[in-house]
Amino acid sequence: MARVIEEASETKPRPSAWERERPALEFGSAWDYAPAPESRDHVRLAERYDLFIGGRFVPPKSRKYFATINPATEDKLAEVAEAGAADVDAAVKAAQEAYQRRWSKLKPAERGKYIYRIARLLQEQSRELAILESMDGGKPIKESRDVDLPLAVAHFFYHAGWADKLDYAFPRKTVSPIGVCGQIIPWNFPLLMAAWKIAPALACGNTVVLKPAETTPLTSLALARICQEADLPPGVVNIIPGAGETGGALVSHPGTRKIAFTGSTEVGKLIQRATAGTGKRLTLELGGKAANIIFEDAALDQAVDGVVNGIYFNQGHVCCAGSRLLVQESVIDTVVAKLEHRIATLRLGDPLDKNTDVGAINSKMQLDRITELSGYGESEGARMYQSSCKLPEKGYWFRPTFFTGVAQSHRIAREEIFGPVLAVMTFRTPDEAVEKANNIPYGLSAGVWTDKGSKIFKITAKMRAGVVWANTFNKFDPASPFGGYKESGFGREGGVHGLRAYVELS
């Protein structure tokens, strides 16, 4: 190494011996993957989509249409009808009529048959729908193909099975449906959230009016087409795209007997206020700021893989994303080095490329919010690490990012960023880890990483979160209930617990 020292110029600071000789891994392009885009050829995309009310696609009384764009290219995909108050009213009335005349009178086993049929059609059209989901929302095709679609299908199959077995779900009770359910879903898992909402509602004998998010309405409307193909009685499922106002009209419409909302805590609070005193049933699945806790005795490589999956999955647009990482001080350097290596290999780009790990940010608005919040990370003194991947010229993108040296009092450790940004903190003892993990207004999910079985039971029992994963993260199953504590909402979705929100018991 003497040679290097001789060559170093006087003006430049000489690297220390450690920096000079420190072994480094290089993740370059010695052998790279060629582009492998999924073909869009068999996606049937209309220029204009109407509202799905009473089993038919009808133009909106509001006469308004809005554009939905591909966030990876900023190209307009289609125009979509926006439901105004009169349209919401028409949809709720159609749902009421379908409920009274057909759906509540149908034998439960017959209801089950329809839901099975939807599940099978969804499964058959999975490929097309996965591509459409990635085009409309920006998520990588490998996620829409391997997670969103299979899980959506599984939810319909699972709940179809419950339709004629509700008496066994609630022994010694008389089970009856509620009526018309107003359901409002977010843009991060558009079709999957539609499945989470519609499948249990139908299985329990209710009819629904569903409002998809304004940036991602296309797969919900494709689901509407599937309801037609399945010959579902008109009005049992109504789908009315729109923004906040449409949602507000749906919540306050006197005809809706139950409201199910997944979205931000802010809007959740508004909905709870609006439904207070109306006798409407309400379930809310809101924001989160989940902590992953890595103990020094964990399998660190797999823990880091899990953390990476927990925060960068779906660009961090996940309410249960593990956006805080608590690492035992004795292993912090190792964990940070491993995180650095892992984000260096994440492939960001075209969501339709089968090798893409991180897709596009869902909207300009969301990108601005992520940029703003991560700005606080640096200005408040945390150290930022970002992958050095190239960003495409058009579209909305944010590099996989994590901050070290974060304190509980930093904004990036308190506020939900809903993007690919991780806040890394340290702890010394298990009690401190639990205290820090729970010290947040949210309580949707958490993760615990240790190789010691007894520690898993001890720590997970103390976590104030609806879902706690041990040595894994982001595992979902329709049989398993999902939902939050504190400001992450109330009510559960999935499993027997999820059915409870859609039935009257006496």
Added chain:
Amino acid sequence: MSSLPRPFDASRIPRVDAVGIDERAASLAKRSIKKKSKEQGIRLAISMLDLTTLEGKDSEGKVRQLCQKAMHPMPGDPTIPSAAAVCVYANFVAVAKDALGASGVKVASVATGFPAGQVPLPVKLDETRRAVAMGADEVDMVIDRGAFLSGEYDRVSSEIRQVKEACGDAHLKVILETGELETYDNVRKASHLAMAAGADFIKTSTGKVTPASTPGVVLVMLEAIRDHYLETGRRVGMKPAGGIKTSKQALHLLVLVKETLGDAWLTPDLFRIGASTLANDLLMQLVKESSGRYQNEDYFTKD
């Protein structure tokens, strides 16, 4: 610094979560390798091949034919690289050396009582010295799995050190026989033990035991190599062997290397694939990439 080797401290070895490692290996198996990257990957894989014959019925004729295949995998197409090495029993080292001449293809000899390793240490050392004396460029040794599983780490470590010494300038590949170690924790532990004892390469299997080179096992060993490098600055090579028959498997291995160790390991100097029948599938896929169709298997030589 003391010249005495430090005793192997098994408690310092990182733990492996089996569910997590399998998930990661499976997710990397989904990488789509098409067109140019497929062609490049296949060429790279051919150049990393340790063409192997390790049978009781091996003969001079068989070994000479294998050497010809290693030097010219595709007769008439000089753009196809030659294999990295030919791997044989010690009895055939001289024959292989003669057949390969100055082609640059290395001769690897298995040694130390391959495949079980259940012979006295002096016999192992003698076998190693003789193989090297006859011209072996590389020695593939087996560890004493019995000793490893009964916790005699220092004995296993000391054997590897002595074999390494007996190798002289020849490169030492240490076969862990992961199928007999059974758990990922054992694989990780044995990897670190072998690297600390001086292995130039660590290798999964003899090919005589199943399961052999599973994606999970390969990933565990690659992660061990990565951590050893970051700690010591020494790059140890990796050789999966056993049950690797298709191009798809070979490309998946390259993906594991690319995303765990990075560019520096994507070379025959640091990554080898031990196989006896993989070569023809690689060639068949390569021809398919350029011609657009699969050829009859009889267009590829079976040696």
